[in-house]
Amino acid sequence: MVARRAAVVSAVCAALALVMAVCFLAAAPNRTSWLTLAIGVLVVPATTGLSVLVSRRRDGATVGMLLGLLSLSVAVVVAKEIWLQWLATTDDPTRWAWLVAVTAENAWWVLATFGLLLLHFPDGRVPSRRWRWVPAALVVATTVTQVDGALADEPFRAPLAGLARPFGPPPGWWQLCALVCFVGVLALVLASAVSLLLRFRRADRTQRQQIKWLALAGIGLPLYPLLCGVEILVWGEPLWFSGAIGLASLIATPLAAGIAVLRYDLYDVDKALGLAVTWGVVTALLLAVYGAVSSATGVLVGRGSEIGIALGTAAAALLLLPAVRLVRRAVDARMYPLRRSALTAVDELHREVSAGDARPEQLEERLRGALRDRELRVGFRVPGSTAYLDAGGEPVPPSGVLVLQDDEPTGVLVRGSGPASSELLREVADRCSTLVEVVRLRSEVARALRDAQDSRTRLVQIGYEERRRMERDLHDGAQQRLVSLGMQLRLAQRHLDDGTVDVDELLDQSVAELGTAVAELRQLAHGLRPGSLDDGLPAALSNLVRTLPMTVAMDVDDGPLPDAVATTAYFVASEAITNAVKHSEATRIELHVVRRDGQLLVRVTDNGCGGANLGLRSGLADRVAALGGSLRVASPVGSGTEVEAALPFERPSCAS
Amino acid sequence: MRIVIGEDSALFREGLARLLEDAGHEVVGRAGDATALVEAVTRERPDLAIIDVRMPPDGTDDGARAAKELRAQDPELAIVLLSQHVETRHSVELVAGGRVGYLLKDRVFEVDDFMDALRRVAAGGSALDPEVVATLLGPRRDDDPLALLTPRERDVLALMAEGRNNAGIARRLFLTDRTVETHIAGIMQKLGLHETGEENRRVLAVLTWLGVRQRG
Numbered sequence: 001m002v003a004r005r006a007a008v009v010s011a012v013c014a015a016l017a018l019v020m021a022v023c024f025l026a027a028a029p030n031r032t033s034w035l036t037l038a039i040g041v042l043v044v045p046a047t048t049g050l051s052v053l054v055s056r057r058r059d060g061a062t063v064g065m066l067l068g069l070l071s072l073s074v075a076v077v078v079a080k081e082i083w084l085q086w087l088a089t090t091d092d093p094t095r096w097a098w099l100v101a102v103t104a105e106n107a108w109w110v111l112a113t114f115g116l117l118l119l120h121f122p123d124g125r126v127p128s129r130r131w132r133w134v135p136a137a138l139v140v141a142t143t144v145t146q147v148d149g150a151l152a153d154e155p156f157r158a159p160l161a162g163l164a165r166p167f168g169p170p171p172g173w174w175q176l177c178a179l180v181c182f183v184g185v186l187a188l189v190l191a192s193a194v195s196l197l198l199r200f201r202r203a204d205r206t207q208r209q210q211i212k213w214l215a216l217a218g219i220g221l222p223l224y225p226l227l228c229g230v231e232i233l234v235w236g237e238p239l240w241f242s243g244a245i246g247l248a249s250l251i252a253t254p255l256a257a258g259i260a261v262l263r264y265d266l267y268d269v270d271k272a273l274g275l276a277v278t279w280g281v282v283t284a285l286l287l288a289v290y291g292a293v294s295s296a297t298g299v300l301v302g303r304g305s306e307i308g309i310a311l312g313t314a315a316a317a318l319l320l321l322p323a324v325r326l327v328r329r330a331v332d333a334r335m336y337p338l339r340r341s342a343l344t345a346v347d348e349l350h351r352e353v354s355a356g357d358a359r360p361e362q363l364e365e366r367l368r369g370a371l372r373d374r375e376l377r378v379g380f381r382v383p384g385s386t387a388y389l390d391a392g393g394e395p396v397p398p399s400g401v402l403v404l405q406d407d408e409p410t411g412v413l414v415r416g417s418g419p420a421s422s423e424l425l426r427e428v429a430d431r432c433s434t435l436v437e438v439v440r441l442r443s444e445v446a447r448a449l450r451d452a453q454d455s456r457t458r459l460v461q462i463g464y465e466e467r468r469r470m471e472r473d474l475h476d477g478a479q480q481r482l483v484s485l486g487m488q489l490r491l492a493q494r495h496l497d498d499g500t501v502d503v504d505e506l507l508d509q510s511v512a513e514l515g516t517a518v519a520e521l522r523q524l525a526h527g528l529r530p531g532s533l534d535d536g537l538p539a540a541l542s543n544l545v546r547t548l549p550m551t552v553a554m555d556v557d558d559g560p561l562p563d564a565v566a567t568t569a570y571f572v573a574s575e576a577i578t579n580a581v582k583h584s585e586a587t588r589i590e591l592h593v594v595r596r597d598g599q600l601l602v603r604v605t606d607n608g609c610g611g612a613n614l615g616l617r618s619g620l621a622d623r624v625a626a627l628g629g630s631l632r633v634a635s636p637v638g639s640g641t642e643v644e645a646a647l648p649f650e651r652p653s654c655a656s
Numbered sequence: 657m658r659i660v661i662g663e664d665s666a667l668f669r670e671g672l673a674r675l676l677e678d679a680g681h682e683v684v685g686r687a688g689d690a691t692a693l694v695e696a697v698t699r700e701r702p703d704l705a706i707i708d709v710r711m712p713p714d715g716t717d718d719g720a721r722a723a724k725e726l727r728a729q730d731p732e733l734a735i736v737l738l739s740q741h742v743e744t745r746h747s748v749e750l751v752a753g754g755r756v757g758y759l760l761k762d763r764v765f766e767v768d769d770f771m772d773a774l775r776r777v778a779a780g781g782s783a784l785d786p787e788v789v790a791t792l793l794g795p796r797r798d799d800d801p802l803a804l805l806t807p808r809e810r811d812v813l814a815l816m817a818e819g820r821n822n823a824g825i826a827r828r829l830f831l832t833d834r835t836v837e838t839h840i841a842g843i844m845q846k847l848g849l850h851e852t853g854e855e856n857r858r859v860l861a862v863l864t865w866l867g868v869r870q871r872g
Contacts, residue, residue: 475710475740480665486765487671494678494767513667 003061003124010068011048017075018044021082028086036085040078043251047071050258062124066117067254073109074250080106088159097166100156105149111189112142114253118192122210122260127199134188134195141184148178186229209421210260217249217256278331282323286316338371339424345370346431353435360438361391367413367428375416380440381409388412391439401425403436411436455622462619473524481517485510530570537566537593544574545591548581556593561600565649568623569593569602572631575620576604576643584608584641598650599629604643611637620645657778660685660700662693662707662719663738672706672764679771690718697726697733704778708761709739720746727753734778738764742787744870752863754856757783757819773819781856782819782863789817792866802869804846812839816862821855 018040025033048071055064080103087093087100115138119126126132153169155161170178200211228246294312332340345366352358364378379388379396388396388411400414401422410433413425420428488510495501525531532540538556545552561569573591580586586608593602612635624631624645635641659681663669666688673683685696689712697705705726709719723735736757737750747758757777763770763785773783793802793814805813808829815825826836840858844851849861 472715476665479740480668483761483764484665484667484671486762487668487675490765490767491671491674491678 003065004055006065007051007055007061007068010065010072011052014044014048014068014072014075017072017079021075021079024079024082024086028089030085033082033085036078036081039247039250040075043254044071044075044078046251047074047254050254054258059123062120063117063122063257066113066120067257070110070113070117070254073106073113077107077110084160093160093163097163100160100163101150101166102146104152104156105146108142108145108185110250112138112185115189115192117253117257118189118196118214121196121199121214121257122207127195131195134191137184138188138192141181141188144178144181145185148174148182151178213256213260214253217252278324278328282320282327285323285327286319289319290316338420339427341370342367342420342424342428343431346428346435349432350435353438360435360442363432363435363439364391367432371418371420371424371428373416373418373420376418376420377412377414377416378436379412379414380436380443381411383440383444401429403429403433405433405437410440455625458619459622459626462622470524470527473520477520478517478524481513481520485513485517488513529567533563533566533570537561537569540566540570541573541591541593544570544577548577550581550587550589552577553588553590554592556591557595557600559595561649564627565600565647568627568629568647569600569645571623572602572620572643572645573604576641579612580604580606580608580641584610584612586640595649598648600647600649602643602645602647605640607640609637610635610639610641612641612643657681657704657774658684658700658702659774660687660693660696660702660705662687662690662696662705662711662722664688664708664711668708668761675764675767679767681774689713690722693719693722694725698729701730702733704734704736704774706736706738706774709737709743720750723750723756727756731755734780736774736777736783739785742785742791744788744791745867747784747788748792748863748867748870751782751784751819752860752867754782754860755780758788759783759785760787772824776819776821781821782859784818784863786814786818789814792817792870800869801847805843809839809843809846812836813843813862816840816843816859817866819859821859 021037021040025037047067051064051067051071053064054060054067057064084100087096093100116135119131119135119138126134148170151167151170151174153165156163156165196211196214200208203211290312293315294309297307297311329340346363349358349360349363349366353360364376367378368374368376377390377396377400379390379398379400381388386398388398390396396412396414398412400412402409403411403413411429413429415422415425488506492501492503492506492510496503530540530543532543536558538558541554541556545554573593577589577591580589584606586606589604589606591602591604593600595601612633621631624647627647629645629647631646632644633641659676661669661672661676661683663672663686669686669688673686676683684700684702685693687693687696691713693705693707693711705723707719707723709717711718711722720737723737726733727735732755734755734757736759737747738759738761739747740761742760750756751758755777757773759770759773763773777783793810795802802810802813811829812825815828820828822833822836822840825831826833829836831839841851843862844858847862847865849865852858852861
């Protein structure tokens, strides 16, 4: 609560300081003041906004407060510098000499708050109990440094170099003490940076991501005091170089810290690091090429020539894309091996699949190896549902990075315990969308083939069963009768002369037998294919219902049909009606055969007890499917049965 | 002969019974299924049982199974199996055991031939349907010993396999008994079988040889 309030108070104070700076600038505008204000405007509002956002998070109060203090310290330094410029233009700056002295070294607070931020990042606590004293020591050392700045007896910095020092020179022991504290500030800030490294080693995945964010921006921070020192040692004063590094860090660090706490997963930090280095190298390379080409042309054509500039630009532009690709690959391989190996694995698999050396189903295994994640799952969306299955048919939870094809999800990558970030997974998902689609299409085709194979097997089995039944019917029926008949005729023959047998009666019996055998054969042939179909489907169906013990309401289209369609339609109607008569206890059966959209619809409905057995379906559905049609059986218990077959009787046109 | 008939089709059963009685045999049992058949044979101890291969209760090969059971009970019982279709493997095994016939049902039309087959089986010989024999003598391999036989010898072998004795073969082929003997000696030699004086045993040896060849 306190931390949160402090963040808000800092924000208000920082805003006030900036307003004051603007006022002083308005009173005495000059170049230095404009530059200083520009820095303030770049750093302060963004940092302040982030501090408020971060401090509102449950785990972000301390970091938020430190960000606020950082923003405030920068605002104060900006306001002070502009105030100094203004003061130099007034008549009597001596009146404010004490304040100039007190604030002379307040820029160290920016560094100190930086250090504190590093110490408490990202969870608001110091890395361990051993570090408890560091924040306090840093604050004390910075205070002493500022006091020393006030007491020092060297002249003020420009533009107030002429102003007399208001406080006397400090005693000798104090100078020693101040030197120790100054070195202490630098050492403690450095130690804070080191603490971040120690913390990184012990951190979990999320914290590591957060720390990497800060590292990305804070590369310049430990460099700033060191470079500053080197510049002072060599040239006697700080130059623009260390200032630029410090300023970049100053702007980037609070941003990075904010992102780290708010959305550490916003963007792949490894990738960002890689990109930063890539573009740095590419820029340097292009500048070198541009310089080399334009100066070479300059020598040949003359200095300041437009040809030189044009050629240099052209050379740089030509090199840009290949250079980015090459450098990116090299940088990735060194700094971001995970991304490199994952994308290479996908591309390689692509190539091998195209060459027929690998199956696209191996994607999961390849990614597991490349992303060092043995629990990684790759799910493929089941056509016509929202479920995902892996290549082995096991369900995969949809809680991961989706693979999209034309904005439609086709698969999902689910991270196990590997180091890959969501951003990297997104990139991998993009790269492997074609492979995922191929797997999906393959499984769809395989399923269709399996269905067709099953159906064919069933049809063959049904065919064999029918043959077996027919063989039995022939053996036990007609054949048996004919054999008996033959025996009777033999008997008659043997007794023709002796008169012991009534040949007349025997012949009567034989003819009767023959009639029965013929009838049986006719029935059997009818089971193979009703001969009445030769007169058209309506005639065959009329024949069918005439033999039934109840009336069937019929409405049958009598247009010409292909033989296969008519036969299948007949068997659908025959099975459904026979089933209704035998099992449904229906009192009313209706048969409709109509044409619609190039299909023949055969519908049989009854008002019976429903619950028709599915045995009806297996054979019929396959026969119907063999014609490219579909069979639907609705038979809820207690409310009748409806069987409907849709049989396409025209070949579907290719241009659909 | 005292005969028991096992046949589920009443029409065929009665017709057959009448034919048999007409030929002077005594039909002492008429069974419509395998169980009744076993009972009738056990009770009547007939000279011959004529059994339909396919019978209730299962309607598969109940008759053949009943035949094996009866044969196990009484090795002296003569059995003629009647079938609707040609089945080689098991029929040859059965017939090669002796005192068994295997005939298609419509052989009944050739009444004299049929009665002759019944007599042969009852006398300890065998009877195998010509259709089955034709299958047995079909070509098998290139180095087939059957390829060494002359056409005449093949004719003789087929009739032997049907279970006919030398006189029967001679009558069928309009040959003298001596010529038939010569042919048979040639066949036995070419098939690598030992000559034996007893006709029935010679037939069974040929059948066994043909059955083994069929399986190989």
